[in-house]
Amino acid sequence: MLPLSFSLEDRTRECTNLLARKRYKDPMNRASLLTQADWQRALTNDQARAAELFGRPEAEQKRLGYFHTLREICQQPWTWLHTCDRMMASRERLRQHVAGIRSLVLTGSGSSEYAAQCVCLPLQNELGISTESISGGALLMYGGGTLSLGRPGLLVSLARSGDSPESRGALELMLDTEPEFKHVVVTCNEQGSLARDSRLHEKVHVITLPSETHDKSLVMTSSFTNLLLAARFIGMLERPDEYRNLCEGLSKITGELIRSKFDSLAKIASTDFRRAVFLGSGSRFAASREAALKMLELTSGRVTTLCETYLGFRHGPMSYVQDDTLIVCNLSCDSTIRAYELDLLHELDRKKLGLSKLIVGEDIPDSVVREGDGVIECQGLTELGDEESPTVCVVVAQLLAFFRCLEEGLQPDSPSEGGIINRVVEKFPLHTPS
Structure with a gap:
């Protein structure tokens, strides 16, 4: 985990405001970036809830069970810069693996699968080949029958720990049965069995992300966004400067978002909702799947969740919305897509559905914001x-779920009551095809 400083000095406010005014697309001199410690000082100075949480002694934070999760959420803007460097160092090996392929498959389990889904559309558009996400479980049970017919292909396995049974089992099965597929493993755990065992295969290139991305908390936060950004590089291998600018732009935008919206998200999380719906289109629908899982995990199922696309929501899932439902709306920047999304938000308001909405995006029109939203x-x-x-979008959802976990009297570092779920999926038998 990255070291953080949490004193309440005020000397960085001007620097923070300057950073917020800079355009993300301008290549950034690393020296111009706020240090993580400086950013943290600005956060705790501006946001009362942050000052309260970070101001407690470390031992008290650990006793209350939020020490790791809070840091792993807040450190993300800086971890993305480190992951960018790590991926750049693997550029030539990745180019060799991508050269000549006719299909790309990304795989993972749980949150790792959702990270893969987040990048499929841009990768397909940039590489001009069939690109899909297939869960590790589907590969394990159905084998090559789930894969695109395009050969040769590349299978990219994403994993936080690399110790879950299906991650290793799926890769081993594909190595045995799909000779025309090359492999890349991206993991946050250098010592995990997936990384360790894969290094023994000449067809597998292993990339381990910086150690701070290997969350200590039960839920995936830093690991999720860093796996996503690592996979995103595969479509930008010939445009490395654009990739660096993307990572730096995301770092700036998200750092400012956390610094300015920390207390707002804490307040929303304290409202009286017992259900949450997460809406998104395209890649943001995949982000909504992860958002729904975070709320479910961090509240130990006390807040039930649903994710759906805007257009799909009318086809039955809208019946899920009751008077105690928070509706989280991730808005598109594309004018045509947003028009469809806003139509649904107006319909929800007209029908007076849900407790309130949380709308995430840029230039959100006042016409879709009602009292309490x-x-x-x-x-x-x-x-x-x-x-x-x-x-x-996912970082917003992480903070919302973190605060709701605290409202429920649970511990974000280990929220599962009775140990129903674990940080790493428990071992289960792997069955070979007969």
């Missing part, structure tokens, strides 16, 4: 574009 303005999302916004 929350608005998270994310300056810079339009310049980044729709396909790059899932990372930001």
